[in-house]
Amino acid sequence: MTRRSMILALAVAGLSGVAAVAQPALARPAPTADVRLLSLNDFHGNLEPATGSSGTAIDESGAAVPAGGAAYAATHLKRLGNRNSLTVAQGDMIGGSPLISAAYHDEPSVEFLGKVGVTASAVGNHEFDEGYKELLRIQKGGCHPTDGCSPAGKWKGAEFDYLSANVLKEKNGKTLLKPWTVRRVNGVKVGFIGVVTKTTPTIVSADGIKGLRFEDEVVAANRSARELRKRGVRAMVLLVHEGSNVPQNQRPDACGVAPESAGTRIAQDADPEIDMVLSGHTHQQYLCTLKDPDGRPRLYSSGSSFGKVITQVDFKVDKKSGDVVRSTVVGDNHVVTRDVPPDPATEKFVRTWKERTAAIADKPIGKITADLDRKPSPTGETALGDAIADLQLASMKDKGAQVALMNPGGVRADLTFKASGSEGDGVVTYGEAFAVQPFSNVMGQVTLTGEQLDKLLEQQWTGAGEKILQPSATLRFAIDRARPVGDRVSAITIDGKPVDPAASYKVAANNFLLGGGDGFTVFKDGKDQVLGPVDLDALVTYFGANSPVAPPKLDRITGK
Missing domain, CATH: 3.90.780.10 (5'-Nucleotidase, C-terminal domain)
Known part of the structure; x- marks a missing residue:
């Protein structure tokens, strides 16, 4: 071997040795992915804080505190959100609304919900207050057929998906809107199923739902769970506009749900593939762990009404199976207090719509x-x-x-x-x-x-x-x-x-x-x-x- 070839060989060997020492062991990818859900229910177009007792919530100390209002909800949502979070809703986000929203067929409230990042919502019974055709317009866009366009111009439609797995058209059995939707967050897929109380025909005007059939909530939810499973989605959340009754003045993270309540039945009987049940309709606040049909613990929650409580749920998804690791699920109901700075953009947005109705409202x-x-x-x-x-x-x-x-x-x-x-x-x-x-x-x-x-x-x-x-x-x-x-x-x-x-x-x-x-x-x-x-x-x-x-x-x- 020549001197040059020897030097090159030694150099290569030396470099290889250095590389072997300097190269760290490859870090193993995390076996799970973190996901956070933030949810609202029964907003009812309350862009401004509600008045009287409707504008207070029972906090963690048991005190009644001023709560709600779009600008404050926006601040709290921003503080609670992160890059791994999704925001969802459980229905009655519109309907039964104050004039500031109702005067323009709740377009302002639906726009606000899109602005704060709501990605999917179950329909509620109040979404049918003006009839299902109006609900379709709110979802898809277009000006009101009688009143025309609002001062904001042609309505572009909701930025989120309304879900109605148990609302079927009588003529063909198809769902009125999407039964479920899938979102990808932090590298994993999460499926959302939406159902509304099957009692809707008894609590809305018959003319507005003519030609529709409201199926049992569990039957529809289970069908959607099977469809999601076929598509490889294992992490599933049920958004249900039905709920439970609880003792008066209950604190936000207490459970106390009545076992005979319709929402309790749904939370216990829904397909065990569904990992958590976020509810609404009864305007109550609760945070429970109930047993699914397989005996496994499953989170069941509700966040009051009128934007007064945000439900936060943190959990991990197994990257290999795609399923929620149930032992990691942690919930927390946050009161939307008004002791924080209101979100400036939302405050301006609400003020604009208030000015548009002021001559009549005042x-x-x-x-x-x-x-x-x-x-x-x-x-x-x-x-x-x-x-x-x-x-x-x-x-x-x-x-x-x-x-x-x-x-x-x-x-x-x-x-x-x-x-x-x-x-x-x-x-x-x-x-x-x-x-x-x-x-x-x-x-x-x-x-x-x-x-x-x-x-x-x-x-x-x-x-x-x-x-x-x-x-x-x-x-x-x-x-x-x-x-x-x-x-x-x-x-x-x-x-x-x-x-x-x-x-x-x-x-x-x-x-x-x-x-x-x-x-x-x-x-x-x-x-x-x-x-x-x-x-x-x-x-x-x-x-x-x-x-x-x-x-x-x-x-x-x-x-x-």
Whole structure:
């Protein structure tokens, strides 16, 4: 070997030796990927913080604190988000909305949700308030067929997918919207399935869902889970617009869900391939670990309503199997407090839409002497509910109405004595009235026998719980919750006289109830139906003629 070749050989050997020493062992790729979900439910177009008790939430210490509002929700979402996070929703994000959003068919709220990164949402029953064709427009885009384009121009459609696995078209059995969608985050795939409460036909106007069928939530969710599995998606999240009832004033991370609640059943019975169930509909806050059909722990949560709580769920996905590692799932319900700086861009966005409705919203319509709120008495009466029943009776008096009944779910906000703006204490504005009665239901009346009226009042209790109808001052009755369902109402009087089972009575209610809404099907058996004004118009007229309006005494329903 020549000297040159020897030097080269030694040099190569030396370099190889150096390389062997300097080269670190290849780091093994992480076996799992981190994922964070942030979720909202039952926003109901509350771009501004809700008023009264609707604008507070119970925090971790058990205190009621001011909460909600789009600008504050945006700040909290930004603080909680990271590069591995996805934001989702569980329905009723629109519908039953204040004027700032409803005046433009909730386009402002859907735009806001897109701006804060919502990528998928289950449909809720309130997404059908204006009918399924309007929901399709909100999803896909286009100007409103009657009112035209908003001041923002042609509606481009939602930036997120509405999911409706259990909403089927009767003519072909296909889903109205996508049943599920898949998102890739941090190198792994996560599938989202959306379902809405199967009771939707009983709580929305029948005309708006004509031609649709609402399937059992678990059946539809399981079908979608099988479809996702076939496509190689193992990490699955169920977004369900159905929920559970919990004890009053429960803290955000407590569980306490009633075992008989519809949402609890879904969370326990859904396909074990589904790794977590994020819910809504009942406007409650809870964070639970329940057992799936295979006996494995599964997260089940809900985040209050009106943008007051954000649910955060952190978990790891096994990169090899693609499935969620259940032992890593950690949930946390965060109250959207207003002690943080509001997001400037969102604040400007909300202010723009507020200015577009200000001329109408700020107009005074009357006065109140004290809060008219929805705090129930032991029997279920509320001051605002009774007041609305009174004004609805007044709106139908010229048609001969003797009593009026109001569904509690149709009363959407409190009327507070303290001014919310510059209008002055005790002044009620059109915007505040709209927030109370946002559905544009039409008043009407039917003739019922005394026997039918008794059966109607017995329908306040079902297997799903109770819904106490709010009576006008002309109607009195007693209840006894200790008695069997179907035999809890007694001592019914109208204008102080006992109701005769064989006599006929004219009963006023909104067209939602008259159509059998909320399960009050006896209304559909009524005779001689006549219609009257829109419920909001009735409210405005009554306040204009009877201000100041005082809270009624809660003595129309007796018993326990």
